[in-house]
Every structure is written in C-alpha cells, then in structure tokens.
Amino acid sequence: xxLYGAMTSAVMLYGFSLLFGFAGTTNIYALAEALKAGQIxxxxxxxxxxxxxxxxxxxxxxxxxxxWAPDVYQGAPTQVTGFMxxxxxxxxxxxxxxxxxTAFSSHSEYWSSTLWAVSAMTILVGNIAxxxxxxxKRMLSxxxxxxxxxxxxxxxxxxxxxxxxxxxxxxxxxGLSSILSFSILLIVSTNSGLETIDGFRGMAKKNPLxxxxxxxxxxxxxxxxxxxxxxxxxxxxxxxxxxYAAQVLDExxxxxxxxxxxxxxxxxxxxxxxxxxxxxxxxxxxxHMGGKP
Numbered sequence: 233x234x235l236y237g238a239m240t241s242a243v244m245l246y247g248f249s250l251l252f253g254f255a256g257t258t259n260i261y262a263l264a265e266a267l268k269a270g271q272i273x274x275x276x277x278x279x280x281x282x283x284x285x286x287x288x289x290x291x292x293x294x295x296x297x298x299x300w301a302p303d304v305y306q307g308a309p310t311q312v313t314g315f316m317x318x319x320x321x322x323x324x325x326x327x328x329x330x331x332x333x334t335a336f337s338s339h340s341e342y343w344s345s346t347l348w349a350v351s352a353m354t355i356l357v358g359n360i361a362x363x364x365x366x367x368x369k370r371m372l373s374x375x376x377x378x379x380x381x382x383x384x385x386x387x388x389x390x391x392x393x394x395x396x397x398x399x400x401x402x403x404x405x406x407g408l409s410s411i412l413s414f415s416i417l418l419i420v421s422t423n424s425g426l427e428t429i430d431g432f433r434g435m436a437k438k439n440p441l442x443x444x445x446x447x448x449x450x451x452x453x454x455x456x457x458x459x460x461x462x463x464x465x466x467x468x469x470x471x472x473x474x475x476y477a478a479q480v481l482d483e484x485x486x487x488x489x490x491x492x493x494x495x496x497x498x499x500x501x502x503x504x505x506x507x508x509x510x511x512x513x514x515x516x517x518x519x520h521m522g523g524k525p
Contacts, residue, residue: 240291244283245287254271255272264335289350291321292328293321293376294377296353302370305376310369311414314411314415321380333395354377357377362374420435
C-alpha cells in the first residue's frame with residue numbers, strides 16, 4: 233500500500249505541477265478559465281487530467297486502481313478500515329468533484345466517456361468480486377469499490393447542476409452505513425474470533441440487536457444501498473434531459489411534473505423518441521428509490 237500509494241501520489245503531484253505551471257495559478261476557478269481559453273494545449277490538458285485521474289483513482293479505489301483495497305482492508309484493524317472506507321473516500325471524492333466539475337469542465341467531452349467506462353467497470357468488478365468473498369473485510373472492500381463506481385456517476389451528472397447534492401447525499405448515507413457495517417463486524421469478530429461468514433452463525437440468538445442492525449443494512453428501503461444509486465441515475469437522467477432540451481428549442485417541449493401524473497401520462501402518450509426515453513429513465517430512478525413517480 234505504501235509503495236503503490238507513493239507512486240500514484242507522485243504521478244498525481246506531477247500532474248498538478250504541470251497544471252499549475254502552465255496555468256500560472258493555483259486558484260481552481262482561474263484554472264478553469266485558463267483551460268477554457270486554451271492557455272494549455274488540448275493534448276497537454278488531457279495528459280494532465282490523466283495523471284491526476286491516476287492519483288485520485290487510487291485514493292477512491294476505482295478500477296483498475298483498486299487492487300490494494302482487499303489486502304489493506306483485511307490486514308488493517310477494523311477501526312482503521314472503517315475510517316478508510318468512510319472518511320478518506322468521502323474526502324477524496326470531494327476533491328474529485330471539485331476538479332472535474334469545475335476546473336476540467338471545459339474538457340468534459342473528452343474525459344466523460346472514460347469516466348463512464350471506468351464507472352461501469354468499477355460497479356461490475358466490485359459487486360461480482362464481493363459475492364465470491366468469505367472474509368467479511370474483503371467483501372466490504374469490494375463493496376466499497378462498487379460504491380465508488382456509483383459515486384463516480386454523480387460526477388458525470390455535473391452538467392445538470394445536481395452533482396454536488398447527489399454526491400453529498402450518497403457519501404453521507406454511505407459513510408454512516410460503512411461505520412455501522414464495520415461496527416457490526418468488530419462486535420462479531422470480538423465475540424467469535426472470526427472475520428469470516430462463519431462468525432455470523434447463530435447471531436440472531438447470540439446477539440439479537442446486532443442481528444437486527446445487520447438485517448437493516450440489506451432490507452431497509454431508505455438505506456444507501458437502495459436509494460443512493462437511484463439518485464445518481466436520476467441526476468444523469470436530468471443531465472441528459474437538459475442537454476436534449478437545448479437541442480430541440482425549436483420544438484414545443486412539454487414541461488413535465490415528474491412528481492405527479494404528468495410524467496406517467498407523458499411516458500405513455502408522448503412522442504416516441506429520446507424525450508420519452510429520458511422521462512422513462514427518470515421514472516425508473518424514482519421507482520428504484522421505492523416510490524411512485
């Protein structure tokens with residue numbers, strides 16, 4: 233972890249040094265203006281963004297920079313692991329959002345496709361690998377990787393203005409649920425001496441309160457595992473809606489109340505095409521959150 237972290241940090245700092253050197257400033261808004269004005273050539277700007285993405289990708293453990301997470305999570309004390317999974321990841325994503333939604337927004341047409349692919353791969357790899365784990369810490373580490381993919385989706389919705397609010401909601405819900413998960417693991421491992429699935433056997437009789445807390449993690453509709461991805465999908469759907477609306481200003485764009493019956497009737501009776509698809513995507517986001525649009 234130390235060697236890998238030092239290497240990726242050095243790569244990220246080299247990218248920052250190039251960025252600050254070419255732009256002549258460290259102010260994030262001045263950096264955005266410099267990139268927008270073409271003060272840094274496009275090829276150079278993309279190279280800088282890639283270097284910074286490598287460093288931040290390691291911090292938030294997205295694919296393919298996630299290999300350190302399972303071993304570090306398993307080897308570290310449970311209290312430290314819980315801190316890394318919640319506070320450290322939240323701080324890293326705050327920096328991720330500020331840079332990509334503000335400083336690098338003028339080059340979003342180049343990096344958005346890359347983040348789409350990275351987000352999809354992170355979600356798939358994290359969830360599939362987590363299902364095969366017997367050690368709970370390793371399972372939670374891959375779960376953390378998958379959640380990083382969902383949080384990355386928030387940054388992709390920066391164009392709609394909902395990136396900050398959706399990421400804030402997700403990180404708070406994810407942080408609290410992570411602390412609860414590792415607290416449960418700490419109690420179970422202390423009582424049973426095991427950090428594997430076998431340590432949870434008979435927990436309903438041995439410790440009913442811990443059992444209820446564990447079940448709440450996977451069954452409560454308002455938990456971050458259920459509602460967080462829905463907000464991310466909704467933010468992206470709103471971003472797509474806004475982009476499409478800008479392209480069809482010459483048409484009569486129906487103003488839809490997505491909280492009432494208007495969305496449902498428009499999805500059924502509206503013109504076939506992209507507008508209808510976007511409304512359906514928004515309705516799917518609401519339904520994922522357990523409610524009716």
